[in-house]
Each structure stands twice: as C-alpha cells, then as structure tokens.
Amino acid sequence: MIVKTAGDYKWEDVEVLAYKETGTNFKNITRQVLFDGLGDLPCQLRYFEVQSGGYSTLERHEHVHLVMILRGSGRVLLRDGIHAIKEQDVITVPPQTWHQFKADGDTPLGFLCLVHVERDKVQLPTAEDLAQLKQDSKIEAFIRY
Numbered sequence: 801m802i803v804k805t806a807g808d809y810k811w812e813d814v815e816v817l818a819y820k821e822t823g824t825n826f827k828n829i830t831r832q833v834l835f836d837g838l839g840d841l842p843c844q845l846r847y848f849e850v851q852s853g854g855y856s857t858l859e860r861h862e863h864v865h866l867v868m869i870l871r872g873s874g875r876v877l878l879r880d881g882i883h884a885i886k887e888q889d890v891i892t893v894p895p896q897t898w899h900q901f902k903a904d905g906d907t908p909l910g911f912l913c914l915v916h917v918e919r920d921k922v923q924l925p926t927a928e929d930l931a932q933l934k935q936d937s938k939i940e941a942f943i944r945y
C-alpha cells in the first residue's frame with residue numbers, strides 16, 4: 801500500500817478533515833489520516849497542519865504522541881517548558897503531559913503524529929490546572945484555552 805503524495809502536504813485519496821469534531825479550543829488546524837492501523841501495528845499516523853497564528857488544543861491524556869515536524873516551524877508547550885520546534889525535530893509527548901502546538905512564525909507548522917488506535921479521551925485543563933500552569937509567566941503568555 802502506498803499513499804501517494806498529491807503535493808503541497810496533501811495525499812491522494814486522503815481527506816482533509818477538521819482537527820477535532822467537538823468543543824475544545826483550537827484555531828486554523830487540519831488533520832489527514834495517512835495510516836489507520838494494520839496487523840500488529842495498531843497505530844494511527846496523522847498529518848496535522850496548523851496555519852500561521854493557529855494552535856492545537858491545550859490538553860493532556862494517558863496516551864502517548866510521537867510527533868515529527870514535517871513542515872515549517874513553531875513552538876510547543878511540553879509540560880512545563882516552551883520549546884522552539886522545526887522541520888525534522890522529533891517530539892515525544894509522554895502520558896499526562898500538558899501540550900499545545902502553535903504556529904507562531906510566518907510559516908505553517910505541519911507535523912506527523914503517531915498514536916495508538918485505542919486511546920483515552922483528551923483531558924482539558926480545569927481552573928486549578930490553569931492556575932498552576934500560569935504560575936510561570938512565560939506559559940501564561942503562551943497558552944490558549
């Protein structure tokens with residue numbers, strides 16, 4: 801099976817989907833599913849693209865993300881730090897780690913994200929979680945929720 805590129809970070813017969821169906825806070829982001837689990841590899845490989853000024857949901861969960869940046873650059877909140885990220889960087893998001901990706905440069909931020917097919921639901925920050933995150937003024941300035 802080959803998923804052929806259609807150019808410009810699109811793939812033949814792969815739909816460009818909404819990032820998420822339901823009510824979390826995010827902006828200017830799409831999802832394409834490139835692999836949906838097969839045989840002894842019960843994983844999904846998705847390509848997300850965040851347009852300049854956009855961001856993913858501020859969230860945590862038990863399941864792990866393995867992310868590789870494929871396009872552009874941006875920043876990511878990982879637990880308690882904000883990190884610049886760019887093409888070819890590989891980012892592991894461990895269990896129960898607050899994370900948010902942002903395309904805060906001039907370019908889109910495109911990344912592959914590998915997850916288990918069966919995974920727990922996303923947890924959004926409570927008021928208490930937010931208060932804790934905001935104790936760091938850099939994080940307070942970074943996060944969108």
Ligand code: MN
Pocket residue numbers: 859860861865899
């Ligand atoms: Mn996540």
